[in-house]
Amino acid sequence: MVFNIKSINSELILLIIMGELNVAVIIKLEPDFSEGNVSYNPDGTLNRVETKNTLGPHSAIAAHAAFYAKVMYDAKVSIGTMGPPMADLALQQAQQISDAEELHLYSDRLFAGADTLGTAEVLKTGIEKMQGKMDIVFSGHRASDGETGQTGPQTGWKLGFTFLGNVISYNVDLKTRMIRAKRLISLQGVPDVIEEVEAPLPVFISIDPTYKSSFDTVSQRLSFQKYQKEATGRAENYKEYFKVFDAQQLGVDKTLVGLPGSPTIVYKVEKVPKSTATRQAEIVDGSNHEQIKKVVARMKEALSAMVIK
Amino acid sequence: MEKYDVAIIGGGSAGLAALKQLSNLGKQAILLEAGTKIGAKNISGGILYSKKPNNGRVINVEEIYENFLNDAPFERKITKYILHSTSKDKVYSMDLTAAHDYQSNFGCTVLLNKLNSWFAKQAVESSQKLGGGIIPGVHVHSITWNEQKGTSIIQTDELEEFEVKAIIAADGVNSEVADMVGARPKFTPTQLYQGVKVIIKLPEDEINKRFGIGVDEGAAHLFAGDVTLNHIGGGFLYTNRETLSVGAVYHFDSLLSNPTEPYNLIDALLKNPMVSEFIKDQVPVKGEINKGLPQEEQLRIRFAVAKLIKNWNEIRGAYLSSSGRERLINSGKYKTVEDIQTALLSTQDQMSKTYGVTFGTDYVEMEYGAKLVPDGKRCRMKKPFFKNILFIGDAAGRGVFVGPRIEGLNVGIDDGVRAANAIARALDKDDFSEKYLGEYYSQLVEESPYTIDMKQIDKDYLKIFLDAAKDVPRDIIGSRYGPILKMMSSGTLRGIAIKFANILGYERLLPIIESEDTYVKVPMRLAERLGTSVSSSYSPSIPSIADRIAKLNYNDDHKSHIKVLNSNSEFMKEMVTLCPAKCYSEEGEKVVIQHEGCLDCGTCSQETEWRHPRGEKGIHYQYG
Numbered sequence: 001m002v003f004n005i006k007s008i009n010s011e012l013i014l015l016i017i018m019g020e021l022n023v024a025v026i027i028k029l030e031p032d033f034s035e036g037n038v039s040y041n042p043d044g045t046l047n048r049v050e051t052k053n054t055l056g057p058h059s060a061i062a063a064h065a066a067f068y069a070k071v072m073y074d075a076k077v078s079i080g081t082m083g084p085p086m087a088d089l090a091l092q093q094a095q096q097i098s099d100a101e102e103l104h105l106y107s108d109r110l111f112a113g114a115d116t117l118g119t120a121e122v123l124k125t126g127i128e129k130m131q132g133k134m135d136i137v138f139s140g141h142r143a144s145d146g147e148t149g150q151t152g153p154q155t156g157w158k159l160g161f162t163f164l165g166n167v168i169s170y171n172v173d174l175k176t177r178m179i180r181a182k183r184l185i186s187l188q189g190v191p192d193v194i195e196e197v198e199a200p201l202p203v204f205i206s207i208d209p210t211y212k213s214s215f216d217t218v219s220q221r222l223s224f225q226k227y228q229k230e231a232t233g234r235a236e237n238y239k240e241y242f243k244v245f246d247a248q249q250l251g252v253d254k255t256l257v258g259l260p261g262s263p264t265i266v267y268k269v270e271k272v273p274k275s276t277a278t279r280q281a282e283i284v285d286g287s288n289h290e291q292i293k294k295v296v297a298r299m300k301e302a303l304s305a306m307v308i309k
Numbered sequence: 310m311e312k313y314d315v316a317i318i319g320g321g322s323a324g325l326a327a328l329k330q331l332s333n334l335g336k337q338a339i340l341l342e343a344g345t346k347i348g349a350k351n352i353s354g355g356i357l358y359s360k361k362p363n364n365g366r367v368i369n370v371e372e373i374y375e376n377f378l379n380d381a382p383f384e385r386k387i388t389k390y391i392l393h394s395t396s397k398d399k400v401y402s403m404d405l406t407a408a409h410d411y412q413s414n415f416g417c418t419v420l421l422n423k424l425n426s427w428f429a430k431q432a433v434e435s436s437q438k439l440g441g442g443i444i445p446g447v448h449v450h451s452i453t454w455n456e457q458k459g460t461s462i463i464q465t466d467e468l469e470e471f472e473v474k475a476i477i478a479a480d481g482v483n484s485e486v487a488d489m490v491g492a493r494p495k496f497t498p499t500q501l502y503q504g505v506k507v508i509i510k511l512p513e514d515e516i517n518k519r520f521g522i523g524v525d526e527g528a529a530h531l532f533a534g535d536v537t538l539n540h541i542g543g544g545f546l547y548t549n550r551e552t553l554s555v556g557a558v559y560h561f562d563s564l565l566s567n568p569t570e571p572y573n574l575i576d577a578l579l580k581n582p583m584v585s586e587f588i589k590d591q592v593p594v595k596g597e598i599n600k601g602l603p604q605e606e607q608l609r610i611r612f613a614v615a616k617l618i619k620n621w622n623e624i625r626g627a628y629l630s631s632s633g634r635e636r637l638i639n640s641g642k643y644k645t646v647e648d649i650q651t652a653l654l655s656t657q658d659q660m661s662k663t664y665g666v667t668f669g670t671d672y673v674e675m676e677y678g679a680k681l682v683p684d685g686k687r688c689r690m691k692k693p694f695f696k697n698i699l700f701i702g703d704a705a706g707r708g709v710f711v712g713p714r715i716e717g718l719n720v721g722i723d724d725g726v727r728a729a730n731a732i733a734r735a736l737d738k739d740d741f742s743e744k745y746l747g748e749y750y751s752q753l754v755e756e757s758p759y760t761i762d763m764k765q766i767d768k769d770y771l772k773i774f775l776d777a778a779k780d781v782p783r784d785i786i787g788s789r790y791g792p793i794l795k796m797m798s799s800g801t802l803r804g805i806a807i808k809f810a811n812i813l814g815y816e817r818l819l820p821i822i823e824s825e826d827t828y829v830k831v832p833m834r835l836a837e838r839l840g841t842s843v844s845s846s847y848s849p850s851i852p853s854i855a856d857r858i859a860k861l862n863y864n865d866d867h868k869s870h871i872k873v874l875n876s877n878s879e880f881m882k883e884m885v886t887l888c889p890a891k892c893y894s895e896e897g898e899k900v901v902i903q904h905e906g907c908l909d910c911g912t913c914s915q916e917t918e919w920r921h922p923r924g925e926k927g928i929h930y931q932y933g
Contacts, residue, residue: 217469218311218339221444226437287600 021075021172022132025066025098026123026139026155027059029083029090033144046145053086055093058140061207063097065138065167067231068213070099071223073172078102078130082111082122085244092238099231101241102130108246110254115262120154125252126245127159135201136172136179137161141209149206156204164197166208177201184208311471313339313441315732316463317479318449318486320347322357322421323702323721324479325428328443329373330729332435336736340432341465342445343480345864345925347429349445350909351421352678352933354504355547355554356387356529358719359414362758363769368726369414370719374431381427384418384549385527389520392713392777393583394832395534399840400583401832405713408773409529418527418547418554419718420508421933444468448924452476452490454696459741461697466923475732475741476698479725482681483911484704485920492695495915496706498561500688501681502542503912505571505889506556507579507857508676508932509588512629513551519587520548524631530587531713534832536578538569541828544578545715546587551630552675552932553588555579558682558715560823561912568886571679572854579672582845588672589847593618596665614664617656624653670847676932677857679889679910682717685709685763686819693754694747699728705754709762712774712822720759727753765815785834854891858906862929869905870926872918876900884913 031046032038032054039050055063069075077100081087084107091103106122114122127134137159139152156163164170170181180198187193215224234241247254255261284291315331317324320342331338344350359369371377390409394401409416433443451464455472464470478486482501487493513524520528532544542559557574564571578584595614598607627633628649643649660666683689688706693699701707702721709716731750735741754760852860871892873881881900885893889910894903909928911919921927 216467218313218444218471221447221468222339222437222440222442225433225442225444229433283604285600 021073021135023066023069023075023136024078024134025062027081027094028056028143029053029087030056030145055090062138062140063094065207067098080104080126082106096235099227103242105244110247110258113259115264116150118257118261119151121256123155124158137204139206152206161202161204162199163204165206167205168208313473315475316473317477319480321351322718323725325432326722326725327477327729329432330726334733336733337439337441339441340443341447343448343924346445348422348425349929352680353421355418356416357419358416365758367723382423387416387529388526389528392531394835395536396833396836398842399836400843401835401840403777418549446924477728478700478704482683482703496688501561502558503561504558505575505679507674509553510673510675514629533828536581568883571889576851582843585845592671594667594669617660621656672849679908681911692751697741699750701725701728864925868922870921880916
């Protein structure tokens with residue numbers, strides 16, 4: 001490539017000296033538990049056929065964290081997920097958030113029945129197939145439909161990356177290739193302690209549910225707007241960035257994925273009994289004025305107990 | 310500290326035009342908008358004009374945005390402009406289309422949330438290439454100067470401070486910039502109008518039929534007479550594509566001297582039989598649910614009915630609109646228009662047969678909003694600058710309001726371009742002194758035909774208006790008008806009358822023109838004497854103010870952005886009545902903020918400290 005030296009701005013020169021940043025996000029397609037979209041069977045279990053699917057809320061936070069790297073360090077973002085063919089929906093939603101340039105779906109019958117370890121093996125192999133050597137891999141804190149929170153840490157372990165959990169903010173020094181991250185932990189029983197750690201890249205970050213990107217300068221906000229627009233454009237044509245891998249294409253060890261690769265033995269499934277309500281509820285049918293008056297009287301009574309001024 | 314050439318504060322139509330023009334001229338600018346997104350805090354009565362004045366030149370929207378006419382999401386081009394005088398059930402109508410067409414290329418109805426988003430999209434593309442752009446969700450709280458360099462330092466609640474060479478203040482009628490730097494005092498009640506507006510849903514085909522207009526046509530109806538409840542001002546009804554904008558705009562001092570709740574002024578308009586008939590639509594009425602049924606079954610029915618009504622509304626809205634039908638067929642969901650009709654009828658059938666839903670007549674209100682409008686004749690800034698800050702549009706108190714001539718958006722856009730041109734010139738010479746930048750901008754604004762219209766009555770325009778009123782018996786006009794208007798209603802004497810009007814001057818004419826006689830008494834007499842009787846087949850069920858406020862979107866936190874300065878002043882006592890959102894109540898002798906369903910209109914700003922504590926806070930209009 002021939003560069004016209006004059007046209008290269010200082011940022012680009014810095015980038016060339018310091019090297020680029022590659023980040024990946026692993027996400028999950030989950031049932032949409034929001035109102036109007038979730039459906040239950042008569043026995044109280046989730047009706048997976050009727051319930052719509054969406055990008056998991058924690059996965060979305062991980063995608064936001066990756067977008068932070070895009071805005072701040074012009075990082076290249078890749079996203080991977082293991083799931084059925086329809087999980088492309090989650091990839092598209094995550095691309096809309098993170099402006100990813102590469103979307104991977106690992107989909108094969110062989111992967112079915114995987115526990116977290118079997119899933120981590122697929123994801124690890126997939127991440128290694130992404131373009132560029134990964135510097136940071138993000139995962140959500142947990143899934144909303146099976147909340148063990150193990151897939152992320154296990155993927156990080158399999159990749160051999162330093163693992164940072166409960167991260168609420170981070171910054172990267174591109175020159176020294178170090179990351180500084182704040183983690184929300186509980187220390188000796190004291191909750192909400194913020195610990196600041198430093199680690200050399202590459203790292204695996206499991207993002208805390210309270211994570212929120214903050215962009216504090218005009219130039220960061222301008223980049224944010226620019227890449228957000230770019231993301232919308234890309235997500236509209238997400239198929240251009242989208243690749244599906246089956247077990248063979250991925251080249252995974254078949255004994256380490258799916259049911260064979262999953263040491264978890266489901267010994268017994270118990271239905272969690274409904275807890276009995278401790279509060280006394282009174283049902284008021286709001287069909288007429290008298291009934292409503294009753295409700296208002298009760299609300300006034302409750303409010304008068306609270307001092308508002 | 311980061312450095313940029315220009316900062317534009319406020320992302321309304323005027324600020325966006327300034328950004329677009331600066332980008333067109335190859336100049337870097339950033340625009341800061343306090344709302345969550347562009348358009349969120351913008352509201353207007355609803356007509357954007359493109360003008361061609363006989364003397365001088367204005368810069369129109371389609372010149373700034375070349376693809377405006379083909380691409381922009383404006384609503385309808387107005388082809389009918391009618392003034393109605395009302396008294397009870399009597400209405401006398403005058404066709405003012407000629408006045409509307411006067412020196413104009415077109416006037417189109419707009420909903421600002423949608424339109425300003427589109428403007429932003431056009432402006433941002435070119436500004437990004439120059440290292441600029443739009444930043445929403447940021448609230449400017451102070452501006453200081455580096456006197457040596459002549460630059461400004463802008464501090465916001467969200468971002469690290471940064472430096473700019475020039476600033477365009479486009480932050481509206483309640484400009485916080487003007488207040489914080491002391492560029493001008495707050496506008497007083499005599500300089501302002503208060504406007505309230507509701508958006509009413511009505512299918513496109515129904516609008517075409519009811520107002521006798523084609524797909525690419527639109528109607529504007531103005532109202533004076535008893536609907537004003539004795540205030541100086543009037544009501545309006547504009548046709549949008551699939552909604553109507555219905556509003557009431559009154560002189561603020563007229564409201565202060567005869568306080569009436571703003572929503573009651575809108576309601577008076579909605580209850581006028583002619584307006585009631587204009588806005589009516591078919592609405593589903595839920596059937597009674599059998600109380601004998603088990604609770605769960607009652608609940609199931611309630612949900613099922615709600616879902617069916619939602620479906621019905623969606624299909625009907627699409628079926629009764631040209632673009633909706635096209636959209637449904639293109640989506641592959643339906644093959645033909647008949648298929649859509651079948652689906653609509655079967656939903657309707659299911660609603661009535663299974664759940665006892667009946668179909669009645671009422672109107673459907675979508676959004677309530679309010680805004681102050683600066684009366685350019687009385688409050689335009691004579692020198693719309695302060696140091697290196699240029700004020701444009703509402704922030705500079707600019708707008709042309711003469712009788713049925715109601716123009717604000719186009720004035721702001723024109724100002725924005727003039728400010729951008731002045732700044733581009735200053736950037737080229739790297740001189741941002743008041744003399745080189747401010748005075749030059751002031752001169753550009755002074756040359757604007759809009760400014761001329763703010764200074765004197767346009768005689769040709771008056772002629773058109775008087776021609777429309779030629780059938781009005783002279784004795785109705787009344788003695789208070791003095792000889793001028795009487796003379797003007799006679800063709801032969803008009804020439805003399807206009808000369809006489811010129812001698813009197815604008816200041817002395819205004820109290821005669823803008824009086825209770827003009828807006829209330831004469832129209833009422835007209836309606837009573839010459840009007841035809843209009844009756845309405847139903848009475849609209851108008852939502853309470855609490856319901857209207859509950860329907861709006863707010864981004865709120867615990868910190869109030871309003872501080873009452875003097876809780877027992879006469880002015881604040883009137884606010885209990887005049888706040889469009891009923892935010893205030895009187896407790897004992899003191900006026901206190903009761904809740905914060907604030908519409909950001911600024912009605913109370915005269916005697917309150919009224920500053921947002923951060924960006925993104927407050928009202929977020931869906932239509933605007």
